[in-house]
Amino acid sequence: MRLKLKPVNDSLKRKAPPAGIVLEFPNINRVPFYYNRAKYQSILKLEKKKAWDKVLPLLAEYVGNFGIENFYKDTKLLWRLGQLYERLGQKDRAIAYYRLVLKHHRTDIRQVQQYYDSLEQKNKDLYVPLNYYYELVEYRKSVATFKPPRGIYTNMGDAINSKAEDYGPAVHSDEELFIYTSRRKGVKGKGTDEDLYFSRFEGGFWQEGQSFGKPINSVYNEGSACLSRDGKTLYFARCDSPDGLGNCDLYSATRLGDGSWGQIKNLGAAVNSNAWDSQPTLSPQEDTLYFASDRLGGFGMSDIYFTYKQKNGQWAPAQNLGPVINTRESEVSPYFHPLYQVLYFSSRGQLLNFGDFDIYKSYRVNDRWQEPRNIGPLVNGQGSEYYFTINANSTNLYYARSEPSDLKNLDLYSFPLPMEAHPLAVTKLTGVLTDSVTHKPLNGIISIIDLDNGIEVASKYLREDGSFDFDLIDNSRYMMMIQSPDFFSIEKEIDLKQDTVLKIMTTLIDYSIPLIFKNLEFDEGKAEIKDAMKPTLDRIVLFLVDHPQVRLSIEGHTDSSGDPNANIELSQWRAFSIQKYLEDKGQLAPGRIDAVGKGSSEPIKPELTIEDRAVNRRVEFKLIKPKDAATGGGDW
Structure with a gap:
């Protein structure tokens, strides 16, 4: 069965990526090899004097006259021109010439590779391995509202x-x-x-x-x-x-x-x-x-x-x-x-x-x-x-x-x-993710889901500086998801209209401090899950599904009013209700969640007012990180 996309408007047809650095070699189809002894000798003399500002225009002109054979016979000149541009602060041009060296060299160019890698570190695409990408899709399949379509080879x-x-x-x-x-x-x-x-x-x-x-x-x-x-x-x-x-x-x-x-x-x-x-x-x-x-x-x-x-x-x-x-x-x-x-x-x-x-x-x-x-x-x-x-x-x-x-x-x-x-994927979505407290970059996996066309986008790791970028289709809606062992998954819907830059901040999870959510309030004397509680519980489900090695402890607490034994029983049933909801919604394996009722035995503060009692009526979630999990991102 053939798929049909909605008609593409004229503005999309004309849309193209910015031209960027353009390298012109007009002699490519005119002469096989370019050599001018006088000009080459002038360049060598100026290089000995380290007159870099005078060498640059002469060397750029000389290289611009290259024929096809020059690219493998004079690759060193491309390398030297790239170094000059880097020395004089023209990073983008340096990268362009280093690329040519790497594409056309026929000798050892490890030094060029190191220079190129160092300059391109902030732009490098870090794709998630394909088998792991599909594992992520499977983890979320039963609970995620938005999940990427799985590409299928069809004979x-x-x-x-x-x-x-x-x-x-x-x-x-x-x-x-x-x-x-x-x-x-x-x-x-x-x-x-x-x-x-x-x-x-x-x-x-x-x-x-x-x-x-x-x-x-x-x-x-x-x-x-x-x-x-x-x-x-x-x-x-x-x-x-x-x-x-x-x-x-x-x-x-x-x-x-x-x-x-x-x-x-x-x-x-x-x-x-x-x-x-x-x-x-x-x-x-x-x-x-x-x-x-x-x-x-x-x-x-x-x-x-x-x-x-x-x-x-x-x-x-x-x-x-x-x-x-x-x-x-x-x-x-x-x-x-x-x-x-x-x-x-x-x-x-x-x-x-x-x-x-x-x-x-x-x-x-x-x-x-x-x-x-x-x-x-x-x-x-x-x-x-x-x-x-x-x-x-x-x-x-x-x-x-x-x-x-x-x-x-x-x-x-x-x-x-x-x-x-996709030919129309030329609109940039870029951003950076940092910790809201320390402002340091965070790591994790970022996924983009096309909500309009169902087009799959390969997931990437965040770079070391917390940055990411994707080429997407303009005038389309996307769901962005960022996952990591260190924070709750971030979901953000984006209505992309033009090149967009996002600055995202989140808070790292402290596994030593219990999580308490204010909107997890049961009706008095009851243990049934209310609709208002489900969005918060669904976030916890997603976290557990995305991080299958993490365990969870649920503790139910009441205030001191009423019979202490009845309070313990009520808090236990409330903890069980939450445990069952999480396990059923996430199809989680038995044994990952512990649930216990504490009654009124562990108040946060003395109950001098009605507000104090409300504070003590709570559910605490304790995330238990595996002992062998690495810090700063675990297996990510």
């Missing part, structure tokens, strides 16, 4: 998948047509070749996959296709063909008037190389084609390239997408979102990796590509994620993966698109 079923490998998905903009690559028996009659298949979405289901047939599928290998918005032009890769320039080339096919496909054309030497060229994707305007290639002259094993339509209708010579997107490793599987200026791709050379190949997104702002962002651990696991696509409504991610029982066989799956991957 697309036998209609799409076969016993052979199925991968390379592309969903058409209206999500009525699904195109993919399969190694099932095709034109050759055996399962070793690659062919293109398609499926239509009808009656709420994907229909049986069908081969594109001849002439698109041939005795050669075809795969990795994308379709124009009007459905009349198909771009795809064909390998080992006699008319190819390399082992795989990009081709186009035209849908003819009778519905068949024809006019298959190799995109030519301006686009293809004598190497591997594959995995095409169109820009929203369909005037630019992005693809992956392992041709010589790139930054790494394979890079993302692009070509654009010229006025004469021909494709321009292909160009490298540059050193921000491409690294010394491999970049593959580009996918351009059909509505927004967002490029998704897989890489094993970016700076935050959860596995081998991870999926990243990069925004195009003012004709420049921003630093790629990992789309998070809810999608990227310990293996490789590539061959993927996202539907136009940004509700589902489709990609190929294998089951642990059969790692060699790829099947196509759908997965609810998490917040980190």
Whole structure:
């Protein structure tokens, strides 16, 4: 069943992250290597004199002229430029150049890594391990009013998948047509070749996959296709063909008037190389084609390239997408979102990796590509994620993966698109959590729940300075939850309208002091739980559910009026009533809560007035922390 989001207004469509630091290298596709002996010698002389303010503009200009080869041959100059910016207080520019060093180095760069880590410490994302994240979800499931949806991989079923490998998905903009690559028996009659298949979405289901047939599928290998918005032009890769320039080339096919496909054309030497060229994707305007290639002259094993339509209708010579997107490793599987200026791709050379190949997104702002962002651990696991696509409504991610029982066989799956991957998640929610008494930062886990769209957001640890940040969707409602062994969970609903900064303060729990809540008042002579008491008791339930190692002692107390024995019995029943409510609501294991009635034996103050008696009528909660739990956050 397909999910449908509410229509996105124009302001959201135009919304984009701030441009930030923009690094321009105009020579990337002009010269392979830049060197100017006179300018280089001038820089060295000024460096010997430690004239840093004079070195900076000269070195910045020199580095700005870099060609592709400079990034691995002259990585030290990027490093020195970053050091200069850091020395002169321009931290953001220093970080940008350190990133380039880490992406393109081919030697030992431990010192650069240390510099970069020290500068980025306050911005580093500390994702909660995925298995622990789902444990947190399970802990809260029975009691939390707001709980994050659990992302589920859904196999697309036998209609799409076969016993052979199925991968390379592309969903058409209206999500009525699904195109993919399969190694099932095709034109050759055996399962070793690659062919293109398609499926239509009808009656709420994907229909049986069908081969594109001849002439698109041939005795050669075809795969990795994308379709124009009007459905009349198909771009795809064909390998080992006699008319190819390399082992795989990009081709186009035209849908003819009778519905068949024809006019298959190799995109030519301006686009293809004598190497591997594959995995095409169109820009929203369909005037630019992005693809992956392992041709010589790139930054790494394979890079993302692009070509654009010229006025004469021909494709321009292909160009490298540059050193921000491409690294010394491999970049593959580009996918351009059909509505927004967002490029998704897989890489094993970016700076935050959860596995081998991870999926990243990069925004195009003012004709420049921003630093790629990992789309998070809810999608990227310990293996490789590539061959993927996202539907136009940004509700589902489709990609190929294998089951642990059969790692060699790829099947196509759908997965609810998490917040980190959403193209509209560009509004910042930042904040810091401190102790209300000492004003020192606190630690814990922070979770964000999308209340409007049900989009999952991976939980993070608070950083050492108590700070956090999330990229969210503007004009949406969220529930923020912060959990820790050291304080009661914090829940705050946020109606996000723009970039928002929160300053949150809370009080640490002192396990040596009993907790007394004023609104836990029973009717005179009775032990039934009243509705007014439930919000407070629910907070205690949540704490116990979130912290399964903590035990609780409940003590009921009365004033001195009446028969002492009757008071002990009444206080005991009141403590039992609270114990039963907490255990039932939180489905807590027996033995975690002790309940005892003290009657009037332990007054807080002498009962000289009616107010004094009210103070002595109370319920005390004593939280018992495990003896082996670490201080300052325990296992968090």
